[in-house]
Amino acid sequence: MNDTTHRNPPRMTRQRAAVADALGDTDEFRSAQQLHELLRSRGDAVGLATVYRTLQALAVGGDVDVLRSEDGESLYRRCARREHHHHLVCRRCGRAVEIDGPTVEQWAASVGAAHGFIDIDHTVELWGTCAACRADDGRPN
Amino acid sequence: MNDTTHRNPPRMTRQRAAVADALGDTDEFRSAQQLHELLRSRGDAVGLATVYRTLQALAVGGDVDVLRSEDGESLYRRCARREHHHHLVCRRCGRAVEIDGPTVEQWAASVGAAHGFIDIDHTVELWGTCAACRADDGRPN
DNA sequence: CAGGAGTTTGAGAACGGTTGTCAACTTGGT
DNA sequence: ACCAAGTTGACAACCGTTCTCAAACTCCTG
Numbered sequence A, B: 001m002n003d004t005t006h007r008n009p010p011r012m013t014r015q016r017a018a019v020a021d022a023l024g025d026t027d028e029f030r031s032a033q034q035l036h037e038l039l040r041s042r043g044d045a046v047g048l049a050t051v052y053r054t055l056q057a058l059a060v061g062g063d064v065d066v067l068r069s070e071d072g073e074s075l076y077r078r079c080a081r082r083e084h085h086h087h088l089v090c091r092r093c094g095r096a097v098e099i100d101g102p103t104v105e106q107w108a109a110s111v112g113a114a115h116g117f118i119d120i121d122h123t124v125e126l127w128g129t130c131a132a133c134r135a136d137d138g139r140p141n
Numbered sequence C: 001c002a003g004g005a006g007t008t009t010g011a012g013a014a015c016g017g018t019t020g021t022c023a024a025c026t027t028g029g030t
Numbered sequence D: 001a002c003c004a005a006g007t008t009g010a011c012a013a014c015c016g017t018t019c020t021c022a023a024a025c026t027c028c029t030g
Helices: A014-025 A033-039 A048-059 A103-112 A132-133 B012-027 B032-041 B046-059 B102-115 B129-135
Strands: A065-068 A074-077 A086-090 A096-099 A117-131 B065-068 B076-077 B086-090 B096-100 B116-128
Touching: A014 A033, A014 A048, A033 A048, A033 A074, A048 A065, A048 A074, A048 B096, A065 A086, A086 A132, A103 A117, A103 B116, A117 B102, B012 B032, B012 B046, B032 B046, B032 B076, B046 B076, B102 B116
Parallel strands: A086 A117, B086 B116
Antiparallel strands: A065 A074, A086 A096, A117 B116, B065 B076, B086 B096
């Protein structure tokens, strides 16, 4: 018998709703800090720590996808499908397209097995510059 | 005419040799801090900043491969081949096997093009637990 | 074998994203 | 309304990495 046996269900708070709502707005990957700022500017401020906590909770629950930007920041987005998939992400604006790596899954598993590795996990992400960002070229951000 | 025109060649120093040497020893991915500690324990100390600088230089020169661990740390290893390839890495000890993603390259390019993205880059890494680490199970580190 | 211009080093400060702390505040069941 | 337990947020702490800049070193030249 462990702790989870006695754990009460999560509560619905203004903050959680606000974060979830902010994510619902866009199809672009956003950092915790960006979301924090967005909420603040909306006049719907939520503490930074709370933003981080909420995003993590949503992530483990499978409600949002997380990925690491090329410089190590965690980016979040509410994804359409809950099944496993990958992303083609604009490194400039964060806009993303969901894609499936056709054979990637079994390829990963078989390569792993062939070398005696177990518990194989894989990261497959595509980075590029989207059409819109290509358009407004040297523009800052 | 830019600066590079006037830049002198890099110099060989004890520190650079030491870092390169430390990398030559192992087939495992190592963090900058691990290498720094390794050198120190060898009595061949090199400043941490220098370790970082040297690793970066080696990386841009294509002499070492870099990848990000699952928790965001940069890991370095001197790889056998200079051509593009991917890795199957033990998340416990860093031991790695070089692999090639058969069709990954062109798949990435075509998926990118199909969505109007340019300058496509891809990250494909496999994480698992190697046979040796599976053996000494609950052992710390 | 100096001399010296220009490169490299390293200790420590600074940085930026993220997590920990803990008293005050909510939420939801009764 | 009351209360036990979950949640919040301002702030400090953390951790990997980069910056700073005076001192040390390389290597070219005479």
